[in-house]
Amino acid sequence: MAYIPLILVVLLVAWFVAAYNKLVRFRNQIQNAWHQIDVQLKRRYDLIPNLVEVVKDYMAYEQETLTKVIEARGAALSAKGPAAQAKAEGILTETLKSLFAVVEKYPELKANQNVASLQEELTGTENKISFARQFYNDSVMTYNNAIQSIPTNFVASLFHFVQEAYFETEPESRAVPKANLR
Amino acid sequence: MLRLRDSPFGCAPRSSYCGGTPAARSSYWGAASEGDSVRGSPCGEPARLAPASLCPPFFLRRGYPGSAKLVLGRPPPAAAPPDPPVAWAFRAVFPIRYRIHIGAHLVIGGIAPTCPKCGAVNRPGADVCYLCGDPLGAGPGASAFVGDASPPAKGRPPLRPIPMLLFTEAARHNVRMSVLLFVLLFAVFFLLGTAIGGAYGDPGTGLGLSFVLYSILGATAYFSGTSIVLSIHGAREAGGEEHRQLRNVVEEMAIAAGVPPPKVYVIPGAGMNAFAAGRRPEEACVAVTTGLIDRLNREELQGVIAHELAHIKSRDTLYNVCAAVLVGAVALLSDMFLRGAFWGRRGRTGGGRGGGRGNAAFFVLALLLAVLAPLAAKILQMSISRQREYHADAAAAGFTRNPLGLASALAKITSGGPEVPGENRGTQHLFIVNPLRVFGPDASALMSTHPSTEARIQRLRAMGGVSAGG
Numbered sequence: 001m002a003y004i005p006l007i008l009v010v011l012l013v014a015w016f017v018a019a020y021n022k023l024v025r026f027r028n029q030i031q032n033a034w035h036q037i038d039v040q041l042k043r044r045y046d047l048i049p050n051l052v053e054v055v056k057d058y059m060a061y062e063q064e065t066l067t068k069v070i071e072a073r074g075a076a077l078s079a080k081g082p083a084a085q086a087k088a089e090g091i092l093t094e095t096l097k098s099l100f101a102v103v104e105k106y107p108e109l110k111a112n113q114n115v116a117s118l119q120e121e122l123t124g125t126e127n128k129i130s131f132a133r134q135f136y137n138d139s140v141m142t143y144n145n146a147i148q149s150i151p152t153n154f155v156a157s158l159f160h161f162v163q164e165a166y167f168e169t170e171p172e173s174r175a176v177p178k179a180n181l182r
Numbered sequence: 183m184l185r186l187r188d189s190p191f192g193c194a195p196r197s198s199y200c201g202g203t204p205a206a207r208s209s210y211w212g213a214a215s216e217g218d219s220v221r222g223s224p225c226g227e228p229a230r231l232a233p234a235s236l237c238p239p240f241f242l243r244r245g246y247p248g249s250a251k252l253v254l255g256r257p258p259p260a261a262a263p264p265d266p267p268v269a270w271a272f273r274a275v276f277p278i279r280y281r282i283h284i285g286a287h288l289v290i291g292g293i294a295p296t297c298p299k300c301g302a303v304n305r306p307g308a309d310v311c312y313l314c315g316d317p318l319g320a321g322p323g324a325s326a327f328v329g330d331a332s333p334p335a336k337g338r339p340p341l342r343p344i345p346m347l348l349f350t351e352a353a354r355h356n357v358r359m360s361v362l363l364f365v366l367l368f369a370v371f372f373l374l375g376t377a378i379g380g381a382y383g384d385p386g387t388g389l390g391l392s393f394v395l396y397s398i399l400g401a402t403a404y405f406s407g408t409s410i411v412l413s414i415h416g417a418r419e420a421g422g423e424e425h426r427q428l429r430n431v432v433e434e435m436a437i438a439a440g441v442p443p444p445k446v447y448v449i450p451g452a453g454m455n456a457f458a459a460g461r462r463p464e465e466a467c468v469a470v471t472t473g474l475i476d477r478l479n480r481e482e483l484q485g486v487i488a489h490e491l492a493h494i495k496s497r498d499t500l501y502n503v504c505a506a507v508l509v510g511a512v513a514l515l516s517d518m519f520l521r522g523a524f525w526g527r528r529g530r531t532g533g534g535r536g537g538g539r540g541n542a543a544f545f546v547l548a549l550l551l552a553v554l555a556p557l558a559a560k561i562l563q564m565s566i567s568r569q570r571e572y573h574a575d576a577a578a579a580g581f582t583r584n585p586l587g588l589a590s591a592l593a594k595i596t597s598g599g600p601e602v603p604g605e606n607r608g609t610q611h612l613f614i615v616n617p618l619r620v621f622g623p624d625a626s627a628l629m630s631t632h633p634s635t636e637a638r639i640q641r642l643r644a645m646g647g648v649s650a651g652g
Contacts, residue, residue, distance in 0.1 A: 029440070033440075036437065040437075117423065117426065120426060120427055120430065121426075121430070123430075124427075124430035124431075124433070124434060127430075127434045128433065128434050128437055131434050131435070131437045131438035131581075132437050134438055134583065135437060135438055135439075135440055138440075138580075139440075
């Protein structure tokens with residue numbers, strides 16, 4: 001009978017430690033998820049020159065589109081700071097979309113095996129980028145939930161765990177993109 | 183329990199042909215299995231959907247905003263009585279069941295066709311408006327296939343209208359239900375052990391021994407590998423250029439799920455099916471049949487892979503092994519006890535410490551449990567399996583944010599045939615659709631490893647909020 005307060009204290013301490021560790025885990029997952037987005041973006045940068053190289057020979061009359069793509073890639077690589085980077089990434093996505101639309105116009109290009117596999121790779125990469133962002137947002141939501149829920153919010157405020165921000169899209173990129181079919 | 187005819191509002195919708203009231207298990211109730219006929223009243227006229235505000239059981243009447251507006255040709259009553267507290271309790275414990283039940287009264291999906299002339303809402307599958315007799319024209323285009331506007335084939339029961347359902351809520355509900363079922367399974371096991379121990383005089387030892395038995399069996403089952411399952415079905419590694427899209431899809435979904443990408447295997451075969459195996463996400467694998475790869479488009483394939491990854495992430499393989507071990511242990515214990523009891527050990531009073539009377543009570547209890555427990559355990563295990571399937575569906579919707587893709591894939595799999603080379607009862611629960619049985623109306627719902635595919639598609643479409651016209 002005399003052991004009951006002791007057991008209660010032990011349980012309380014155990015809960016406290018578990019709650020703190022959970023918050024640490026969630027916060028680290030957010031950091032990880034953010035950097036994973038960068039990994040996927042870098043993969044896209046590396047794929048683009050290959051694609052341009054393959055289509056260049058067929059698309060003699062589409063030099064403008066190709067140049068736009070290469071310039072956008074260069075701008076995205078050299079952008080500094082998250083806001084500028086996000087903006088440059090958006091522009092790169094737009095140019096890639098117009099490049100895909102242009103590729104549709106050339107039947108021999110569509111039949112080319114290299115182009116098909118590269119297109120599949122680029123589609124996969126775009127998907128991975130968006131899923132990485134989605135996972136980042138999910139991690140932020142889980143973390144914010146944990147911080148704001150009742151028993152854990154005491155631990156959070158004690159150790160200064162602050163709310164994290166979601167991944168924001170530029171307002172322009174919310175508009176439906178127009179494929180530049182000329 | 184309030185029955186259909188006893189409602190204080192006299193709501194039982196009567197057949198306009200013979201004036202009879204529908205049978206209690208007509209599809210009006212919404213909870214019956216898909217194979218139930220829509221035969222309602224004694225004359226065979228299909229049961230009509232009653233207005234939401236008058237629906238028995240009375241405590242399921244309200245709760246969905248705007249539901250009072252959507253009635254079959256009758257205006258809602260002016261004032262509805264307040265809900266009793268039992269209603270709140272019911273809704274809190276069975277949120278999904280409640281919503282799918284009252285969803286029978288909603289017009290979502292355009293499945294309950296509205297008459298263009300008089301505006302009355304008809305029952306699903308009606309081709310003539312019941313109020314004005316106007317022909318209703320072609321059925322609504324809502325179908326299970328994404329991007330396909332054809333209505334369900336003739337002879338299939340019409341899909342019921344469904345309410346909105348958040349995939350996060352669905353996932354949490356399923357987690358709660360499977361935890362509850364697991365606790366019940368453990369309780370059955372340990373109760374049996376204690377009862378048997380009590381029958382022989384020492385309940386404490388009974389409990390302890392059953393714990394030891396469980397640990398031994400669990401350890402043996404835990405270390406059985408996944409390579410056996412893969413070789414049974416003839417799976418090969420998916421390498422090279424031809425499976426590039428599959429590998430890309432698996433990697434994408436692994437990113438969305440936040441698990442390390444599993445190894446990808448391919449099963450050569452014309453049937454369409456997929457399974458996931460592996461104790462921990464780090465050593466997991468996913469296998470897909472070539473028939474599935476050939477016939478599904480990219481978003482459907484994403485849905486299927488997301489379902490498998492959801493199984494991996496929530497460690498369903500581990501939980502299924504635990505449940506199977508428990509069921510086996512329960513069967514073993516009850517078997518041992520029944521043999522010991524019937525082959526007779528007249529000299530068992532040597533171990534009796536609880537006194538003759540306590541022994542007898544325990545003995546009777548143990549006998550009863552030993553007969554019922556294996557069956558109860560099996561039923562619980564199948565319930566757990568079904569809940570985990572629903573949970574994997576909801577989690578897959580969370581990963582792809584596209585529940586309709588998975589719904590369309592499930593529809594294609596059932597129509598295309600889920601058979602797999604090497605299919606057997608040992609591994610049937612691992613697949614996304616059970617390869618051994620096509621769920622017809624005579625399939626026993628209690629003892630099946632998977633919920634019926636119609637129900638799964640319905641829940642996924644509820645999450646997707648299928649809008650009118652498909």
